[in-house]
Amino acid sequence: MKIEVKNLSFAHTLDKNLSDNTINNFNIEFEQGKFYSILGPNGSGKTTFLDLLTRFLKPDSGKILFDNKDILSFSRKELAQKIAIVSQDYYINFPYIVKEVVSMGRHPYIGRFFPLDKDQMNIVNAAAKITEITDLMERKITCLSGGERQRCVFARALCQKTPVLLLDEAFSNMDINHSFNILKKIKSEIRETNITIISVFHDINFASIWSDKMIFLKKGGIMASGSPEHVMTEKIIKKVYNVDAKVEYNKFANAKQVYYNIT
Amino acid sequence: MNIKLKALTKNRTGFLAALFAFLLIVMIIVSSSMGYVDIGFKEIGKVILWKITNNAELVADIPETIRVIIIDIRLPRILTCAAVGGALAVSGTLFQGILLNPLADPYTLGVSAGAAFGACIAILLNLGAFFVSIPVFAFIGAISTLFLVIFLSGSSNKTGSGFSSNNLILSGIIIAAILSAGISFLKYMADEQVSVIIFWLMGSFASKTWTDVIAVSSFLTIGFLISILYAKDLNLISLGEKAASSLGVDIKKDMVILLVTGSLLAAISVSVSGIIGFVGLLIPHMVRLITGPDNLKVLPISMIAGAALLLFADTITRAVLVHEIPIGVLTALIGGPVFCWIFKKSHQK
Numbered sequence: 001m002k003i004e005v006k007n008l009s010f011a012h013t014l015d016k017n018l019s020d021n022t023i024n025n026f027n028i029e030f031e032q033g034k035f036y037s038i039l040g041p042n043g044s045g046k047t048t049f050l051d052l053l054t055r056f057l058k059p060d061s062g063k064i065l066f067d068n069k070d071i072l073s074f075s076r077k078e079l080a081q082k083i084a085i086v087s088q089d090y091y092i093n094f095p096y097i098v099k100e101v102v103s104m105g106r107h108p109y110i111g112r113f114f115p116l117d118k119d120q121m122n123i124v125n126a127a128a129k130i131t132e133i134t135d136l137m138e139r140k141i142t143c144l145s146g147g148e149r150q151r152c153v154f155a156r157a158l159c160q161k162t163p164v165l166l167l168d169e170a171f172s173n174m175d176i177n178h179s180f181n182i183l184k185k186i187k188s189e190i191r192e193t194n195i196t197i198i199s200v201f202h203d204i205n206f207a208s209i210w211s212d213k214m215i216f217l218k219k220g221g222i223m224a225s226g227s228p229e230h231v232m233t234e235k236i237i238k239k240v241y242n243v244d245a246k247v248e249y250n251k252f253a254n255a256k257q258v259y260y261n262i263t
Numbered sequence: 264m265n266i267k268l269k270a271l272t273k274n275r276t277g278f279l280a281a282l283f284a285f286l287l288i289v290m291i292i293v294s295s296s297m298g299y300v301d302i303g304f305k306e307i308g309k310v311i312l313w314k315i316t317n318n319a320e321l322v323a324d325i326p327e328t329i330r331v332i333i334i335d336i337r338l339p340r341i342l343t344c345a346a347v348g349g350a351l352a353v354s355g356t357l358f359q360g361i362l363l364n365p366l367a368d369p370y371t372l373g374v375s376a377g378a379a380f381g382a383c384i385a386i387l388l389n390l391g392a393f394f395v396s397i398p399v400f401a402f403i404g405a406i407s408t409l410f411l412v413i414f415l416s417g418s419s420n421k422t423g424s425g426f427s428s429n430n431l432i433l434s435g436i437i438i439a440a441i442l443s444a445g446i447s448f449l450k451y452m453a454d455e456q457v458s459v460i461i462f463w464l465m466g467s468f469a470s471k472t473w474t475d476v477i478a479v480s481s482f483l484t485i486g487f488l489i490s491i492l493y494a495k496d497l498n499l500i501s502l503g504e505k506a507a508s509s510l511g512v513d514i515k516k517d518m519v520i521l522l523v524t525g526s527l528l529a530a531i532s533v534s535v536s537g538i539i540g541f542v543g544l545l546i547p548h549m550v551r552l553i554t555g556p557d558n559l560k561v562l563p564i565s566m567i568a569g570a571a572l573l574l575f576a577d578t579i580t581r582a583v584l585v586h587e588i589p590i591g592v593l594t595a596l597i598g599g600p601v602f603c604w605i606f607k608k609s610h611q612k
Binding site: 085 | 502
């Protein structure tokens with residue numbers, strides 16, 4: 001699925017006189033089957049942008065098109081079959097069994113009173129396998145650690161079987177082993193099923209390893225976008241984060257990496 | 264045997280619902296027999312059958328007074344009580360789901376304070392048709408409060424749902440605080456009627472009529488059907504707005520429907536029987552410990568369990584205790600400590 005963002009603007013405040021839009025006149029296109037990462041300092045509009053893509057927030061102006069169709073024309077359920085998100089708030093107050101939480105990812109596809117049939121359960125179990133929570137399926141979600149919970153919510157998003165998957169710092173609480181394993185599997189999924197991933201990262205080095213394209217945001221605007229080789233430069237990092245850094249190709253990582261000096 | 268057991272555990276919801284329904288029916292019959300005049304179960308069965316089948320032969324040997332006691336005095340009270348218990352439990356389940364908070368109850372949004380304020384005005388103004396006007400005023404008070412709270416907590420239409428659970432809870436607390444000050448003021452103004460106000464606030468099922476039964480049970484039926492229809496959406500909403508929205512729930516629409524449903528159930532309950540605490544908080548909480556948090560199971564079982572439990576409490580105060588104590592006081596006195604125990608136990612696991 002191709003995503004086009006045209007002249008998108010959004011402000012959290014209602015006061016029109018304040019010109020500090022959270023998202024300021026975005027124009028960008030996402031090709032099918034690519035891994036995009038979104039980077040930028042706190043408050044640069046990363047999460048807001050993802051919320052606009054899922055229509056959790058409505059833009060003040062501009063449009064978002066999925067395969068040339070305005071997202072406003074889809075029903076909530078249709079939208080949930082096209083785009084899924086692993087969001088930052090994965091806190092759950094009620095003691096659901098993990099299996100129940102993951103199964104909710106099938107909600108866009110089933111009726112009100114129908115339990116999941118065998119095919120549906122296969123999808124649920126496959127998603128659980130990807131995020132490595134098969135052993136946790138019978139546990140209560142409230143008894144799990146932050147990282148484990150994040151993996152459950154991740155599996156729920158995978159159950160939606162959407163052509164686009166948004167990750168909002170979806171690895172923030174996971175250990176390196178788990179995040180690497182999940183990302184590896186997702187990368188191969190991208191190749192097989194041609195899905196698009198748009199992921200918010202804080203770790204520039206981590207993003208550089210995985211992404212086809214990096215998008216740097218600052219104060220609601222797109223500062224740079226392109227392949228890591230092109231946009232991951234000392235100049236852009238200085239401009240976006242106001243930090244002096246050295247960027248070098250690292251042979252072991254097989255990608256560009258950033259180094260900092262604190263003296 | 265083994266297969267039967269398996270089927271039983273698999274369909275635990277159905278089993279539990281049947282168990283509580285059976286208990287409720289037993290409670291209704293036992294409660295009808297108890298009171299100032301003792302009546303045998305056989306006579307009660309006959310009178311109820313007579314009312315249903317209209318076969319006069321059944322009650323040929325039962326004196327007129329017994330029939331009147333059962334049909335016109337005890338049954339209306341018992342059925343109103345059961346319906347209110349069910350309504351409060353369903354309402355509590357809805358609010359706990361919407362507000363993402365297992366400790367919310369039907370009165371969190373200030374609906375009870377609104378109803379109480381309306382009732383106080385009716386009592387203070389001593390409005391002519393006494394028995395009609397108090398519930399009607401209470402109902403109007405409750406509904407106005409609900410809309411005020413929804414209005415206060417609704418932010419701009421930019422965010423997904425329009426209201427956050429925090430905003431709803433805060434607005435509810437503020438409005439309830441203002442209204443309780445208003446109630447205190449009315450009490451201060453009330454002079455002689457102050458005792459009427461106080462007794463109304465403490466809740467009672469005394470002298471309920473078939474009108475009350477029909478009013479509460481029709482609200483309960485419709486409210487319950489809507490809740491069941493939206494049970495799955497409520498499950499998703501209880502995971503958080505963003506999650507629910509991305510999973511295909513139209514949260515703005517669903518939250519308004521569920522809020523209004525829950526509040527109407529609370530409003531009709533308070534209007535008919537005053538403020539009865541802890542049923543709406545405790546029952547869904549206890550049921551959830553057995554069934555897990557899936558609202559498709561919690562809602563029906565809570566409704567039946569709530570009806571049975573409130574009827575049990577009302578029967579104690581009506582027929583067992585020497586002096587009738589207000590039902591709201593009794594539920595708080597029993598429910599409060601029970602809740603403390605469950606609460607402590609549930610988070611020690």
